[in-house]
Amino acid sequence: MSYVSKEQAVVIGQLVRSIAGRDHNHYYLVCGMDKEGRLLYLVDGIKRGMNNPKPKNIAHIQVVNKVSQQLAEKIAGQSLSAIPLEEIRRYIMQMDIDV
Amino acid sequence: MISIKNPGEIKLMRKAGFIVAETLALMGELIKPGITTKELDVAAESFIRKKGARPLFLGYGGFPATLCVSVNEQVIHGIPGNRELLEGDIVSIDVGAEKDGWCGDAAKTFPVGKVSPEYLRLLEITETCLMEGLALATSQKRLGDIAHRVQSIAEDAGYGVVRDYTGHGIGKQMHEDPSVPNYGNSGRGLRLSKGMTLAIEPMVNMGTHKVKTLADGWTVVTEDGLPSAHFEHSVAITSNGPTILTIL
Numbered sequence: 549m550s551y552v553s554k555e556q557a558v559v560i561g562q563l564v565r566s567i568a569g570r571d572h573n574h575y576y577l578v579c580g581m582d583k584e585g586r587l588l589y590l591v592d593g594i595k596r597g598m599n600n601p602k603p604k605n606i607a608h609i610q611v612v613n614k615v616s617q618q619l620a621e622k623i624a625g626q627s628l629s630a631i632p633l634e635e636i637r638r639y640i641m642q643m644d645i646d647v
Numbered sequence: 648m649i650s651i652k653n654p655g656e657i658k659l660m661r662k663a664g665f666i667v668a669e670t671l672a673l674m675g676e677l678i679k680p681g682i683t684t685k686e687l688d689v690a691a692e693s694f695i696r697k698k699g700a701r702p703l704f705l706g707y708g709g710f711p712a713t714l715c716v717s718v719n720e721q722v723i724h725g726i727p728g729n730r731e732l733l734e735g736d737i738v739s740i741d742v743g744a745e746k747d748g749w750c751g752d753a754a755k756t757f758p759v760g761k762v763s764p765e766y767l768r769l770l771e772i773t774e775t776c777l778m779e780g781l782a783l784a785t786s787q788k789r790l791g792d793i794a795h796r797v798q799s800i801a802e803d804a805g806y807g808v809v810r811d812y813t814g815h816g817i818g819k820q821m822h823e824d825p826s827v828p829n830y831g832n833s834g835r836g837l838r839l840s841k842g843m844t845l846a847i848e849p850m851v852n853m854g855t856h857k858v859k860t861l862a863d864g865w866t867v868v869t870e871d872g873l874p875s876a877h878f879e880h881s882v883a884i885t886s887n888g889p890t891i892l893t894i895l
Contacts, residue, residue, distance in 0.1 A: 549704055549715060549741055549752060550723050550812035550848055551826050 554606050555585035561620030563643050564590065568608035575640060576602065576609075577616050579623060593636030614643050649816060649824045651842035656749070657883045657890070660818070660844060664751035664881050664892030666698045666744045671755050672895060674714075674742070680734040680760045684716040687740070688727035695744050703743030703750055703821050710865060715741035715754075717866070722809060722850050722858050722875040724865040734760035737770065739877040743821055750821050752846045753893035754879035766874060769853050772804045773876035776829075776849040781882050784889040786841045794831035797849045801829075807856035809875070812867065814848040817881050830856075839884055844892070848879035 558564070562578040576590035579601050588609065589601035596602045616639045622631055652660065670691050677690055692713040695702050702713035710724075717725035717739040718732065725739075732738055741754035756770050780797040801808045814827030825837050829849045852858070854873035861868060869875050881892040 549707065549710075549743060549821060550850065551815035551822050553811050553813050553826065553828070556811045 554611055557611050558585060558588065558606065559615060559620070560623050561616040561618075563612040563614040563616065563640070563645070564588070564609040565612055566604070566608065567610050569604075571602075575612070575645060576604075577619050577636065577640060579619065591636050593633045593638070593640060597633045597636060598631050612645070614645075616640075616643065649837075649843060650818050651840070652818060652844055652883065653842065654885075656818075657842075657844065657885070657892070659747055659749045660751060660881070660883065661892050663700065663744050663746040663749045664753070665895070666695060666700045666746055667742055667751040667753045667881075667893045668895045669698070670694055670742050670744065671740060671753060671893075674740045675755075675757055678732065678738060678740075678757045678759055680732055682732055684714075684718070684725070684727040684730050684732070684738075687716060688712045688714045691742060695742075698744075698746075700744040700746040703745050703752065704741075707821065713742070715739070717741070717875075717877065719874045720869050720872050722852065722867045722869060723812060723877055724867050726863060726865055732759045735762050735766075737762060737766050737874055737876065739875075741877065741879065748819055750817050750819065751893050752817055752821060752879065752881050754848060754877050756876040756878060765853070768804075769806065769851065769874060769876050772801060772806060773849055773851040774878050776800045776851060777847060777878040777880060780829075780849065781847050781880060781889050781891065784839060784845060784847065784882050784884050786839055786884055786886075788839050789834060790825060790827060790836035790839065791831045792833045793847060794828045794836070795833035798830040801849065801851045807852040807854060809850035809852060809858055810856055811858055812850060814846050814879070817844050817846045841884055841886055844881060844883045846879055846881045848877065850875060850877045
C-alpha cells in the first residue's frame with residue numbers, strides 16, 4: 549500500500565518539526581502553503597505569527613501526526629491577523645509535545 | 648527513523664513476503680472476466696489467514712479490506728466491491744501480510760482476458776520500471792538513483808509517474824521511513840545501506856502524473872481518466888545486492 553507523500557499529507561493546522569536549519573527540532577503549525585505544497589508557511593507563536601510566518605521548504609520538516617483543528621478553523625474563517633501569538637502558542641502547548 | 652534489519656530478521660520478512668507472493672499468484676489464477684473485486688478480496692483474506700498470517704491492510708487507517716483492487720483508471724487503494732471485471736480491463740492488486748510480527752507488501756497489475764496492445768505496453772513498461780529501479784537498491788547507491796531510473800524509463804515511454812504517493816520502508820510496520828519516491832535526481836537523497844528494507848512501487852499513468860482521490864477517501868484515480876498500472880516488491884538490501892522478499 550503506497551505511502552502518502554509529504555505534500556499530500558500536510559494540511560493547514562498540521563504540527564511539524566524542523567529537521568534542518570538553525571531552528572532544528574523547533575515545532576511549528578502550518579498556516580499556509582504554495583500551490584504545489586512544496587513551500588510551507590509556519591507559525592510558532594513565539595517569533596512567528598500570522599503576520600510574519602516562516603517560509604520553509606517541505607523537505608526540511610518532519611510531519612507530526614497531529615493537527616490543530618482550532619487553527620485550521622480560524623484560518624478557514626479568514627480571521628488571520630486576529631490570531632494573537634499567545635493563542636498560537638496555546639494551540640501548540642495543547643498538542644501534548646515537549647516543546 | 649530508519650530501522651536496519653539483521654539477516655535473521657530479513658529471513659522472517661521473507662516468510663511474510665512469500666505469503667504475499669503466493670496470494671498474488673492465487674489472484675493471477677482467479678482473475679477472469681465476470682469475477683467481482685469483492686470475491687477476490689474474500690479469497691485473498693481466507694488464503695492469508697490459512698497461512699497463519701494477518702491481512703495487513705484490513706483496518707489500516709480504517710481501510711475496510713484485505714486487498715486494494717484498482718481497475719483501469721483507478722491508480723491505487725481501490726476498495727473491493729461489486730464491480731465485475733470485464734474482458735480488456737487491467738486490474739492492480741495490492742496485498743500485504745503480517746507474519747510473526749514482520750510485514751510484506753507487494754502489488755501487480757494483471758490483464759483481464761485479452762487486453763489491447765497499448766494496455767499491455769503500459770504493464771510491461773511499469774514492470775520494467777520496478778525491476779530496473781530495484782536493481783539499483785544496493786548499498787552506496789542513493790534513493791534518488793532508484794527514483795531517477797523509474798522516472799526516466801516511464802517518461803521516455805511517454806507516460807507519467809505518480810508523485811503524490813510513494814514507496815516506503817517496511818519492517819515491523821507497513822510504513823516505515825524512508826519514503827521512496829518514483830521521481831527525482833540521481834545521486835541525490837538518502838544513501839542506502841545494508842539491512843534496509845524498502846517497498847519500491849512505481850505507479851505509472853498512461854496520461855499525466857496527476858491524480859485525485861474519490862469521495863470514499865481512499866480510491867485514487869487518474870485526473871484524465873486514462874489507465875494506470877502499479878507494480879511493487881518489498882526488497883532487502885544485502886551484501887549480495889538487492890534481495891526481493893515478495894517473490895515465489
